[in-house]
Amino acid sequence: GAVVSQHPSWVICKSGTSVKIECRSLDFQATTMFWYRQFPKQSLMLMATSNEGSKATYEQGVEKDKFLINHASLTLSTLTVTSAHPEDSSFYICSANSGSEGHIETDTQYFGPGTRLTVL
Amino acid sequence: GQNIDQPTEMTATEGAIVQINCTYQTSGFNGLFWYQQHAGEAPTFLSYNVLDGLEEKGRFSSFLSRSKGYSYLLLKELQMKDSASYLCAVGRSNDYKLSFGAGTTVTVRA
Numbered sequence: 001g002a003v004v005s006q007h008p009s010w011v012i013c014k015s016g017t018s019v020k021i022e023c024r025s026l027d028f029q030a031t032t033m034f035w036y037r038q039f040p041k042q043s044l045m046l047m048a049t050s051n052e053g054s055k056a057t058y059e060q061g062v063e064k065d066k067f068l069i070n071h072a073s074l075t076l077s078t079l080t081v082t083s084a085h086p087e088d089s090s091f092y093i094c095s096a097n098s099g100s101e102g103h104i105e106t107d108t109q110y111f112g113p114g115t116r117l118t119v120l
Numbered sequence: 121g122q123n124i125d126q127p128t129e130m131t132a133t134e135g136a137i138v139q140i141n142c143t144y145q146t147s148g149f150n151g152l153f154w155y156q157q158h159a160g161e162a163p164t165f166l167s168y169n170v171l172d173g174l175e176e177k178g179r180f181s182s183f184l185s186r187s188k189g190y191s192y193l194l195l196k197e198l199q200m201k202d203s204a205s206y207l208c209a210v211g212r213s214n215d216y217k218l219s220f221g222a223g224t225t226v227t228v229r230a
Contacts, residue, residue: 002165032216043207043220044163093162097216108153109218111162 003027004096006112013084014120021079021115023094029074030096034109035067038091050077084119091116122146122219126208131227132198140193140206140224148213152184152191155207157223163207166193195226203228 003026013019023033032051036044048069049057056069068080077096081088095109123145132138144152151170155163169175169184169191181194195202208221 006162034217043222046217046219049215049217091160108165108168109216110165111155114160114162116160 002108002110004030004094004110004112006094006115008115009113010116010118012118012120015085016083018080018082019084019117021081021092021094021117023077023079023096023112025075025096025110028096030077031074032097033071033077034095034097035069035077035079036093036095038093038114044093047079081117084117086119089117089119122210122212124208124210124219124221126206126221126224128222129225129227131229134198134200134228134230136198138195138198138226140195140208140226142191142193142208142221144189144191144208144210144221146189146210146212146219149186150211150213150216152182153209153211153218154180154182154191154193155209157205157207159205166206198228200228200230202226 005024007022011019034049035047037047038044046059047062050069050071052071052074058064066082071077091114093114095111097109126142130138151168153168154166156166157163167182169182172184174183179196184191205223205225207223209218
């Protein structure tokens with residue numbers, strides 16, 4: 001259990017275009033989903049927290065108008081990088097927290113496989 | 121704020137034991153997590169400690185001392201596939217957010 005998927009696994013786009021990344025919890029309902037960004041040889045940096053049916057909460061320094069998050073259901077959250085630029089090239093990873101599902105540990109975040117974004 | 125420290129790199133021989141230390145100073149605490157991350161992949165969950173003491177899971181064990189703000193991950197009978205980055209993360213109270221350390225890159229040599 002506790003499988004989280006992400007799509008696409010990698011994407012290359014031109015500067016100025018928008019890219020949508022999907023994050024799905026496959027075998028549990030995720031009360032909360034998180035979006036991280038990771039640059040090479042650095043640790044994960046939390047970008048925003050996404051709760052189903054409510055607005056995302058962004059970490060300090062993260063532009064909410066540039067990184068649009070929609071948490072449409074308990075199993076799906078999307079991150080849209082709008083007007084992407086080369087400095088947005090990074091590894092984007094989502095994670096999902098189960099809350100109190102019986103078959104997996106509470107308070108634990110399970111990560112998706114990540115999406116590598118390259119902006120030319 | 122959050123301050124999480126762990127060594128940058130460690131090298132060990134196949135079959136040996138390695139201990140990765142993590143110290144933290146955080147404004148809230150809701151458990152200490154260890155994740156394994158292979159290059160180019162997302163982190164995978166290894167262990168979770170919320171109470172003091174040692175948690176053992178096969179070849180991996182994790183220890184927590186809340187009063188000292190200290191944890192370690194112990195990897196026994198090292199295998200080549202254990203070469204990866206190991207991330208220490210502290211859960212913040214009530215909101216399920218995690219603060220990550222920079223990660224320790226473990227290289228296992230034959």
